[in-house]
Amino acid sequence: MLRFLIRRILFGILVLWIVTLGVFLLFFATSDDPAARFAGKSATPATLALVRHRLGLDDPLPVQYWHFLTRLLRGDLGYSFATQSPVTDMIKQALPASLSLILGAAVLWLAAGIVAGVISATRARTLLDRGITLAVLLGISMPAFIVGLTLSYVFAVKLQIFPQTQYVPIQNNPLQWFEHMVLPWITLALLQSAIYTRLTRGSLLDVLGEDYIRTARAKGLPERRVIYRHGLRSALTPVVTQAGVDIGVLIGGTLVTESVFGLQGIGQLTVQSLTIGDLPVIMGVVLIAAFFVVLGNLVVDVVYSFLDPRVRLS
Amino acid sequence: MSLLEVRDLKVSFDTSDGLVQAVRGVSFTVERGKTLGIVGESGSGKSVSTQTLLGLTAGALIDGEALFEGQDLLAMTDEQLRRVRGKEIAMIFQDPLSSLHPLYKVGKQIAEMIRQHEPDVNKAQARKRAIELLGMVGIPEPGQRVDDYPHQFSGGMRQRAMIAMSLALNPKLIVADEPTTALDATVQAQILDLMLRLQREFDTALIMITHDLGVIADLADDVLVMYxxxxxxxxxxxxxxxxxxxxxxxxxxxxxxxxxxxxxxxxxxxxxxxxxxxxxxxxxxxxxxxxxxxxxxxxxxxxxxxxxxxxxxxxxxxxxxxxxxxxxxxxxxxxxxxxxxxxxxxxxxxxxxxxxxxxxxx
CATH class of the missing domain: 3.40.50.300 (P-loop containing nucleotide triphosphate hydrolases)
Structure with a gap:
């Protein structure tokens, strides 16, 4: 088990290292002279040279990469071209909103998706199953901003059940944090739970056709136990895998939901930095997104080995 | 009264390709402690007819009677039938790897069945009985192997575990559906020997389904050939x-x-x-x-x-x-x-x- 874990962590580190290399090269591949952007439009050639030297841009590439990497390991991602503030701080500020949004939504979409998926699978080809399928199709094909804006209009503006927009840090006021997050959670979860309903339905239907389900029935177990203890237990493995990967990916990419509800998360930060070409911030968000994808996969691997004894030994 | 008396059983499935007439009228009886061999190729209806008895053929159109100790299995409610499964009639299937749940320990799968039918038995007692059963079917060091997962067992051991499970509640009838087909020839003979020995010991009736007349040459009292x-x-x-x-x-x-x-x-x-x-x-x-x-x-x-x-x-x-x-x-x-x-x-x-x-x- 420990060896398995170590192997997985080393693999994750390798992936992250490749990402740093890619990000670093991207920095140089872009045509703009970073020093010119940093120094401002009216800089003299002398200032420019000084800035270039200060930033270490006159060193050979491998040396620069080495500096970049060592700074990165100390948690130093450089300074934003636009605001001159440390990129690390900007990410630290944006991260809680993103994490709150995605982790909260994940609880919702997993619960809803699995329940709907089980209902759909155990009543396959009935009216209820077809109804759920229809709802799922609607959920998948509905753009997030429509769902978000509709929810926001109905529940925040008209009915005023939930407050409008803005992120309230959980440590400031947990209740307000919760109230502010409900609509974003539902928006994101609505789309995701549609996917998870299909995933659970398909997975459970496959498992229910397995020989060991027939054995469970032949043992005289009640149908409820056959479906939940024997069927769902196996059917959840691909669902958990997907969830880990999705959560990792979404942390760097829930732009629409963040914008609709005015959450200053990683997604918003990415778009802002991309529009103004703020390279250090772009590098920062790419790295942090990659980090969470790798982390998500690592968690999946560990959870998987608990779910499936066959993985533990191999 | 015979233990099991099947009269004119017909089973068909309505598929998009048309009506599949899997069983077109089968009658047989099984006496207490005796063995009936049912022989035929794949698609002869031999597995479907026995799985139908226990309601394991979902979506099937069923006609006929199957009197088990005078009670018609085909007319039972789900709950009545559930009480028969495993307790009165146990089943052993062809592929022991896919027939055991891959994510649960072998002993737990046996204990689960015991506790389902005998709610008074606590976990420790059920586990003890699972160990005894595993020992009885020839699993070495059953006290340790009880906590193994199915993939840690060899093919023959898995089938032994399935046999142990089938005997757990001392059923009156065991239906073995090609129990040796997926096994090596040498292991086949061992498993058949084991089944014969245990059947005599427990005085259980047996329906042995196979495509190989050689398998039941020593085992069956009566043989039904299906086509x-x-x-x-x-x-x-x-x-x-x-x-x-x-x-x-x-x-x-x-x-x-x-x-x-x-x-x-x-x-x-x-x-x-x-x-x-x-x-x-x-x-x-x-x-x-x-x-x-x-x-x-x-x-x-x-x-x-x-x-x-x-x-x-x-x-x-x-x-x-x-x-x-x-x-x-x-x-x-x-x-x-x-x-x-x-x-x-x-x-x-x-x-x-x-x-x-x-x-x-x-």
Missing amino acids: GGKPVEHADRRSLYYRPHHPYTKGLLESIPGSTGAKTRLKPIGGQPPSLINLPTGCAFHPRCEYVMDRCVTEEPLLAAVGDKDGFPDLGHTSACWLPKEAAGLDAEAENLRQEAVALGRSADSPAATVVDAGEAQ
Whole structure:
């Protein structure tokens, strides 16, 4: 088990290292002279040279990469071209909103998706199953901003059940944090739970056709136990895998939901930095997104080995 | 009263390709402590007929009666049937790896069944019984192996574990559906020995389903041969092995390695099993039968007594074939009788002749 874990962590580190290399090269591949952007439009050639030297841009590439990497390991991602503030701080500020949004939504979409998926699978080809399928199709094909804006209009503006927009840090006021997050959670979860309903339905239907389900029935177990203890237990493995990967990916990419509800998360930060070409911030968000994808996969691997004894030994 | 009496069981499935007639009228009885062998190719309806008894064929259209100790299994509610499963009638399946849950420990899977039917048994007691059962079926160091997962067992050990599970509640009937097909030949023999020994020890009745007549040669009291969803021959073991009447039974016997002496080559039955959606006219076996006669193509033969017992027809040996009832056996005399019947039963421009031509052209 420990060896398995170590192997997985080393693999994750390798992936992250490749990402740093890619990000670093991207920095140089872009045509703009970073020093010119940093120094401002009216800089003299002398200032420019000084800035270039200060930033270490006159060193050979491998040396620069080495500096970049060592700074990165100390948690130093450089300074934003636009605001001159440390990129690390900007990410630290944006991260809680993103994490709150995605982790909260994940609880919702997993619960809803699995329940709907089980209902759909155990009543396959009935009216209820077809109804759920229809709802799922609607959920998948509905753009997030429509769902978000509709929810926001109905529940925040008209009915005023939930407050409008803005992120309230959980440590400031947990209740307000919760109230502010409900609509974003539902928006994101609505789309995701549609996917998870299909995933659970398909997975459970496959498992229910397995020989060991027939054995469970032949043992005289009640149908409820056959479906939940024997069927769902196996059917959840691909669902958990997907969830880990999705959560990792979404942390760097829930732009629409963040914008609709005015959450200053990683997604918003990415778009802002991309529009103004703020390279250090772009590098920062790419790295942090990659980090969470790798982390998500690592968690999946560990959870998987608990779910499936066959993985533990191999 | 017989332990199990199945009367005219019919099972079909409504699929998008058409109605699949998996079982087209099967009757048999199983006496307490006795063994019935059901033999046939894949698609002969042998597995479906037994799984239907326990309600394990979802979506099937079922007709007929299956009296277990006088109670009709086919008329039971789900809850009544659930109480029979595992407790009164246990099942052993073909592939022991896919039949055990891969994510639960072997011992736990046995204990789960014990506790389901005997709620008073606590976890520790159930585990203790699982260990005893595993030891009984020959798992070494059962105290440790009880906590293994199925993938840590070899194929033979997995089937032993399935047998242990089937015996856990001392059922009156065990249905073993090709229990040795997925195993190595040497392991097969061990498992069959084990089943025979335990069956005697527990005095359990057994239905042994197989495609291999060799498997039940030592085991079965009675043998039912099925083809295309119907029984074609039904006899006690001796009669069936020494005086087979139906050409299909004869074909099965001749395709057992070593059955007809070392010098003769194995004689496979040519052709494919029939489509259960589009069955042949007349006798379902006629397109593959070397003794096909004109009436076989148009008229379906019914089970009729073919043996003699003290001068009376032996109702214990029945066959569904138009060959004369004297034409039973593997000897030259029986073969002559068959050839004579065929010579009489085939006209020059008959449908049977076309069938034979098509068979030879293949």
